[in-house]
Amino acid sequence: MKSPYNDTVMDHFMNPRNMGDLEDANAVAEVGNPACGDMMRLMLKINDDGVIEDIKFKTFGCAAAIASSSMTSEIIKGKTIEEAIQVGNNDIVSALGGVPEVKVHCSIMAEEALEDALKDYYTKTGKNLDDLNAMIHKYKGDRPEHH
Amino acid sequence: MIYLDNIAGCAPDKRVVEKILPFLTERYGNASSHFYHLGRDAFEAMEDARKEVAKLIGANSDDVYFTASGTESNNLALKGIISHPDNLHKKHIILSELEHYSLQNPARRLISKGYRISWAKVTPQGHVDTDHLASLLDDDTVFVAIQHANPEIGTVQDIATISKLVKASGAHLHIDAVASAGLLPVDVDTFQADTLSLSGTNLYGIRGTAALYIRKGVKILSVTEGGGQEQGVRAGSENIVGIVAMGEGARIVREEMSTYVPQLQALGENLMSRITSLYDFIHITGESDMSKRLPGNVSFWVEYIEGESLLMWYAVKGFAVASGSACASNILAEDEDDLEASPILTAVGVPTDICAGSVTMSLSRTNTQDDVDRVIAETPDIVDRLCAISPAFNK
Numbered sequence: 001m002k003s004p005y006n007d008t009v010m011d012h013f014m015n016p017r018n019m020g021d022l023e024d025a026n027a028v029a030e031v032g033n034p035a036c037g038d039m040m041r042l043m044l045k046i047n048d049d050g051v052i053e054d055i056k057f058k059t060f061g062c063a064a065a066i067a068s069s070s071m072t073s074e075i076i077k078g079k080t081i082e083e084a085i086q087v088g089n090n091d092i093v094s095a096l097g098g099v100p101e102v103k104v105h106c107s108i109m110a111e112e113a114l115e116d117a118l119k120d121y122y123t124k125t126g127k128n129l130d131d132l133n134a135m136i137h138k139y140k141g142d143r144p145e146h147h
Numbered sequence: 148m149i150y151l152d153n154i155a156g157c158a159p160d161k162r163v164v165e166k167i168l169p170f171l172t173e174r175y176g177n178a179s180s181h182f183y184h185l186g187r188d189a190f191e192a193m194e195d196a197r198k199e200v201a202k203l204i205g206a207n208s209d210d211v212y213f214t215a216s217g218t219e220s221n222n223l224a225l226k227g228i229i230s231h232p233d234n235l236h237k238k239h240i241i242l243s244e245l246e247h248y249s250l251q252n253p254a255r256r257l258i259s260k261g262y263r264i265s266w267a268k269v270t271p272q273g274h275v276d277t278d279h280l281a282s283l284l285d286d287d288t289v290f291v292a293i294q295h296a297n298p299e300i301g302t303v304q305d306i307a308t309i310s311k312l313v314k315a316s317g318a319h320l321h322i323d324a325v326a327s328a329g330l331l332p333v334d335v336d337t338f339q340a341d342t343l344s345l346s347g348t349n350l351y352g353i354r355g356t357a358a359l360y361i362r363k364g365v366k367i368l369s370v371t372e373g374g375g376q377e378q379g380v381r382a383g384s385e386n387i388v389g390i391v392a393m394g395e396g397a398r399i400v401r402e403e404m405s406t407y408v409p410q411l412q413a414l415g416e417n418l419m420s421r422i423t424s425l426y427d428f429i430h431i432t433g434e435s436d437m438s439k440r441l442p443g444n445v446s447f448w449v450e451y452i453e454g455e456s457l458l459m460w461y462a463v464k465g466f467a468v469a470s471g472s473a474c475a476s477n478i479l480a481e482d483e484d485d486l487e488a489s490p491i492l493t494a495v496g497v498p499t500d501i502c503a504g505s506v507t508m509s510l511s512r513t514n515t516q517d518d519v520d521r522v523i524a525e526t527p528d529i530v531d532r533l534c535a536i537s538p539a540f541n542k
Binding site: 005010013014016019020030034035037038039040041058059060061062063065066 | 451452453455456459460463502503504537538539
C-alpha cells in the first residue's frame with residue numbers, strides 16, 4: 001500500500017514554496033479558520049500591469065492543505081490576474097499528481113484565497129469589483145461557497 | 148522507524164512468535180475436531196491459552212470467550228446482553244463519553260429500536276464524572292460501559308468507585324480493558340465487571356484475536372450464530388494461532404509486568420515532562436498526573452499546528468505516532484464528511500477553535516531512553532517548521 005501522499009505532495013509539504021510574509025503585499029486574504037481544521041493567509045504583490053509579481057502564503061492545515069497552498073503559489077506567480085483566475089482546484093490537484101479524495105477540499109481553500117485576495121486588490125485600488133466578479137463568472141460560473 | 152504507537156498494537160514478543168510457529172506448520176488442527184489427535188492438540192492449546200488469559204484478569208477460564216477483536220468483544224457484550232429475553236424490558240444504555248467507536252456506534256443504532264442512550268460526562272482530565280453517572284442510572288438501565296483507560300488521552304478511570312455505583316443500580320457493567328490490560332492490573336472481581344474486553348495485540352500477541360470475559364450467570368445471547376464454539380456464545384472455528392499468541396502474551400505480561408511497567412512509567416514521565424517544557428504552547432490532553440495515566444502514554448496538542456501535519460512530520464523523521472486529528476481520521480474515505488474530529492478531545496473540552504488535532508505517543512516495553520531522547524531532539528524542528536508556516540502563529 002502506498003503512502004496517502006505522493007512524492008510531489010510530500011515535497012511541497014516539507015519544502016513549501018513561497019512560504020512566509022510579504023511586507024509590500026497589495027492583495028491579502030485569509031480564508032478558513034483553525035476550528036474548521038484549515039486556514040490560509042495569501043499575500044500578493046500585483047504590479048501596475050496586473051501581473052502577480054510576488055506571492056507569499058501561510059497555511060494552518062494538513063499536509064494536503066500545505067502542499068496545495070504551495071503549489072498554487074508556484075502556479076500563479078508571474079501570471080496576470082485574468083490568467084490566475086483560470087487556475088482552479090482541479091489544476092492544483094493535478095499539478096500535485098493527485099491527493100486523496102477526502103483532501104480535495106484542501107485545494108479549494110487555495111483557490112478561494114486567491115479569489116478573495118484579488119477582490120481585496122480591486123477594493124484597495126478602487127477598481128470596479130464587478131469586473132473581477134464578471135471575470136470569475138466567465139471562467140468558473142456560479143459555484144457554492146466552501147466555508 | 149521508532150514505534151511510538153503501541154496503543155494501536157504492540158510488536159509481538161519473540162517468545163509469542165516462537166510459540167505460534169508450529170501452529171502454522173504441523174499443528175494445524177481444528178479445535179472442534181476431537182476424534183483425532185490434531186484436533187485435540189489444537190483444543191488443548193486453546194484451553195491452555197484460555198487459562199493464561201483468565202489468570203491475567205483473575206477470572207475462571209470457562210468465563211473467557213475468544214473473539215476476533217476488541218471491537219467484536221465490545222459489540223458482543225452490548226448486543227448480547229441487551230437482546231437476552233431476560234433483559235429486554237430495560238431500554239436504557241449508558242456509555243462514558245470516552246468509549247470506543249465499537250460501543251458508541253452500535254449504541255447509537257439502538258436508538259431506532261427504542262433504546263435511550265445516555266453519555267456519562269468526563270472531567271477535563273478525562274475522569275468519568277461519578278455524580279453525573281449516578282444521576283443517569285435508573286431502574287430502566289440495562290448496560291453501562293466504562294473504558295478502564297483511554298488510549299488517546301491515557302486517563303485511567305477509578306473503576307472501583309464507578310462499579311459500586313453501577314452494581315447498586317442493578318445494571319450490567321461492561322469494562323473495556325483493551326488499552327489497559329498488560330499495562331495496569333486488571334481484575335474482574337475488583338472491578339465487579341459483568342463483562343470485560345481485552346485484545347491480544349495489546350498483550351504482545353498478534354492481531355485477530357481478543358477475548359470477552361463474561362461473569363457466570365450473566366444472561367447473554369450470541370451475536371454470531373453457527374456451530375457451538377465458545378460455549379455457544381461465539382460461533383466460528385477458533386483462530387488457534389491468534390489464541391495461542393494471546394495466551395503466551397498474557398503469560399508474559401502477567402509474569403513480567405512488575406519489571407517493565409515501572410520502566411515504562413519512568414520513560415513516560417521523562418517524555419511528558421520534556422515535551423511540555425519545550426514550548427509553553429504545547430498542552431497535555433487528559434490527565435497530567437502520570438500516576439493516573441496509562442504507563443508510557445503521552446498525548447498533547449500544539450497551538451497553531453494542525454494534528455495531521457504534526458503526525459506527517461513525525462513520520463518523515465522516522466517516528467510512528469497517532470493523531471486524534473480529524474484530517475488524519477480516515478484518509479481512505481471518499482467523502483470529506485467522513486473526516487470526523489476526535490470525540491475524545493471534544494469530551495475533555497480541548498478548545499476546538501484553536502486545537503485541530505492531538506498527538507499520542509504510546510510506549511511499550513521495547514522502547515528505550517534513546518527512543519525518547521530522539522523524539523525529544525527532533526520535536527523542536529518539527530514544531531518550528533509548522534509554526535513558521537502557520538498563519539495562526541504570532542509569536
